[in-house]
Amino acid sequence: MMSDWNGKLDLAALVQSRLPGHSLPQPFYVDSSVVELDLDRIFKRQWVFVGHSCQIKQPGDFFTVAIGKDPLILIRGDDGEIRALHNVCRHRGTLIRREGCGAAGRLVCPYHQWTYERDGKLASCRGMHDGINRDALGLLPSHVEDLEGMLFVCLADRPPDFSAAREAMAPMLKPQRMREAKVAKIVDYDVAANWKLVWENNRECYHCDVNHPQYIKANFDHFNSDDTRPEVKQRIETAAARHELQCAKNGLEITHKETGMATFPDPDHGCWYAANRTTLAEGYVSETMDGRQVAPLMGDYTEADVGTLRCRTMPNMWNHSSCDHAVSTRLLPAGPNRTQVRVMWLVHPDAEEGRDYELEKLMPFWQLTSEQDWELCEFSQAGISSGAYRPGPYSTHKEYNVDAFVRWYLEALTQ
Amino acid sequence: MMSDWNGKLDLAALVQSRLPGHSLPQPFYVDSSVVELDLDRIFKRQWVFVGHSCQIKQPGDFFTVAIGKDPLILIRGDDGEIRALHNVCRHRGTLIRREGCGAAGRLVCPYHQWTYERDGKLASCRGMHDGINRDALGLLPSHVEDLEGMLFVCLADRPPDFSAAREAMAPMLKPQRMREAKVAKIVDYDVAANWKLVWENNRECYHCDVNHPQYIKANFDHFNSDDTRPEVKQRIETAAARHELQCAKNGLEITHKETGMATFPDPDHGCWYAANRTTLAEGYVSETMDGRQVAPLMGDYTEADVGTLRCRTMPNMWNHSSCDHAVSTRLLPAGPNRTQVRVMWLVHPDAEEGRDYELEKLMPFWQLTSEQDWELCEFSQAGISSGAYRPGPYSTHKEYNVDAFVRWYLEALTQ
């Protein structure tokens, strides 16, 4: 046993015990000390997606988020810059803003009214004695990066490099113009599964055929190298040709036009980010139930038929963007068998609900796909908790990305 | 202290600290590491009652149960045999069936449709690469024994001997013919008490006089050697004589006709099972509120007046069977202060609710007795958690079986 009832963990032995090409040993999914390590070594060290800059367009607009036990305020300053401040008063540690979002003139602690500027500087602490070093008592900041409207926070003192991710993804993301978008809807889920199971689910479409009837109509990634018949190949080529025509008009390029998923992550090259543009099935110009456009074109698009833009970053985000809307998914671990998941739908900034789009048409595709997946993840967690769980083999045809995720994870954990 | 806040437990010292004839030291009832040991050393090693074979009469019928964290499927195969399979897919550990019971053509994992035969063999795993050893990827089996319709599972690789239990109990159980019975009702309880307190409650009738007004009218086991007046002795003899007459007609024998409880368990002779036939009070032919028969005669009985058949097995089952119905109680530990209890009522296979029996007459006797007991167990748990709890003396007249249980338990735990 790698983890006894005393909670003592021999991490090196546990990592060593993983069979190549197989799912992880049980403690990774059920042991509370592992989730502590996941938080300390991954979520506190890496770039964590927290939300969209378009949620906070005006100076003083803020939203809150907690990474593990660390509550943060993402707030736009008077200079227009977005900052990630720890939501913790420097006086006696009180949580400053409890709401999920809002607008703040200054940040005022409800307890004794210590007052902070929107950039975190301590503006006043009425009632304190002389000799207090106010300069040292601003709200503690975190690192934050705004990647074309996607906000990433790093809690580490020295964050890992972000520039390579920016360089690779910004040109892909730019035409979607999420920075100027409007949030149409946010749905929060409390999923009874380890965050790694949510990723493992996301990293293969082996489960799609039976579980995601709406998804497989729109996409090609459930076809894999082992089951691609000539007629499927023909369908993809036709679809890709159609998209490429439109994409060219928009100055875009289809970068993934094969069956199966694009490879991601890539632990062998330290690659925790990826973006690509993918062909949709015939008759689909958007990831919607019937494939039709359901909202005004976003960003730089002049035609609907541009495939989908997909991006994902370890350890906690993926996004699928169609011509008319973008959907981001954010994972935050909340225990060995709990993950808080937020799904966000973005549309054109001027689109008005009722007039330009309806939620009943905008949401079902990804709401269904998400909820179908959460249920599968919960089934997995329930079975893996058994004493009879044995790590099983990943399909080399269909689960290569699950294996890549597991290898990325083990490397990140032991770095 | 035997158990500090670090959860470290000196089991030998703890066992040593038990005073003979007294209730157990506190950690046995409140410490979460003890319940882990109870599961590992008792519930994972011994024969655990899980249910009745008549719950799954047809090939493909199944019910599920979890022993500790190990979910199982009890399923009848195409060959008519009942198997206990771990309810955990060999691919990525997904729980295969979530429902409490049902009928299954094959066992299909909801995630990627790995498909198992009803005997657990892997039938197909579409999408996997070549070279997978399918023979090694069947559902893991547990040992299972069917004792006249009572199903026992053992999770150990090498289960303890079952034949002596079968030999002793089968002839007693046979005339009730539970194997062919019908489940009239199942009620599940979540009792806020350690499983051992539920057993201690069951192993004496010292508490019956005040707490079980309906039970003591029907039975003699609340009378003990210290309080049996001549008129009580006379009543028992009269009742026993009456039953014996009928029993003889049915080829049965009254094996317990004294006041007080039959001795059980017997740790000195390693005896974890027992069955006996007991006299009921005058006017009672069934354990019902008014003593009358409330359903058709079961099994081989031709007359109602056959006393009650009682059997019990450590660590988790007791059953009282009257001429017309049988009631089984199953315990499963779910934490230091939680026990999941299932009570099941069985009747003749052809009996039809509304026509041949009514639940309002069938259930109250044991439903009341059970619920009265669960409340007492919860009061005990609440008091024993106090720093002022001191193990107290068991009455040698009335609590000899409680002491026997405690000794059986300590032996089983330290084996």
Add this chain to the structure above:
Amino acid sequence: MMSDWNGKLDLAALVQSRLPGHSLPQPFYVDSSVVELDLDRIFKRQWVFVGHSCQIKQPGDFFTVAIGKDPLILIRGDDGEIRALHNVCRHRGTLIRREGCGAAGRLVCPYHQWTYERDGKLASCRGMHDGINRDALGLLPSHVEDLEGMLFVCLADRPPDFSAAREAMAPMLKPQRMREAKVAKIVDYDVAANWKLVWENNRECYHCDVNHPQYIKANFDHFNSDDTRPEVKQRIETAAARHELQCAKNGLEITHKETGMATFPDPDHGCWYAANRTTLAEGYVSETMDGRQVAPLMGDYTEADVGTLRCRTMPNMWNHSSCDHAVSTRLLPAGPNRTQVRVMWLVHPDAEEGRDYELEKLMPFWQLTSEQDWELCEFSQAGISSGAYRPGPYSTHKEYNVDAFVRWYLEALTQ
């Protein structure tokens, strides 16, 4: 780190790490092993306020309370004495009385009817064998002190001295005559904050200006040495003069007539108790919403204008008493981030609801103040749990008593 995920705590290092004049390091507020120590070393050793003797006026009257995991019965005996008995049967540890209060002829265990006198002596244990030493099987007692109607319990074998507290406080408390009072209302709260945060909140009025609009109208303690303008000084002197006139008639003395809080606790002189009589603001004769008297005069008072009597004892009680009612607050830790708080309103024994007082006028002042405080405490707990919490400086003008509390606590913990 002073406390790792294994729960191991280096207490000496943790205590050492506290910066003078600053709030406590995080583990004191969030670590479950610290709350165990708080219970063992403070709540099990010191005099803990449990309630009022007027709750149990007749022999047999009782109320129950749990200090940590130790359930107690406070019961008045046939001799009129109040005793604190462990609410745990000496037979098998069953909780004897589950209700919050009641009247008992004798204390009868619901399980096997072991019966105890109101003084805890075992009166009968029907069904036990001979040779049981009944004298040794009475309910275990705790130490109890009745201080002018306030009941204090000590679970330690050798309680600390109580006489100095009695000597200092009894003369101050006596005229209120709480011993003969009547309980008008009890409200229980489950506050999601460490008990020390509830004290820290109570030990300063720095937070009052914004958070307690009703409180600051009645009192002067939110003014502190740093912000007392001449007109405030004038107001206090006027109010004190008025009160002193009336107090003299009642044989009382205003002992605190400055701005700011009276100093308490005083760890340098081992002082865990204090009482004083304080001036109320102009127009206020009672701590009510509009300052008017809302119930008949209590105790020895012949005039309303007597200021307020205030007392408090570490580790868990404060009381504010006006001419017409008294309000006691009791804290009991229930986990690192949970405190059970009871607030009790007392009035004249003959006062009748509806005729002599109305709860809607009696309660709001302290109900509002209390609930405003619990919310602040919960905000504090939420922020302090962050990895970004850093102990902050206490205002020497306004938070001297918070610092005094923290120093008292650290000393009590390490004694």
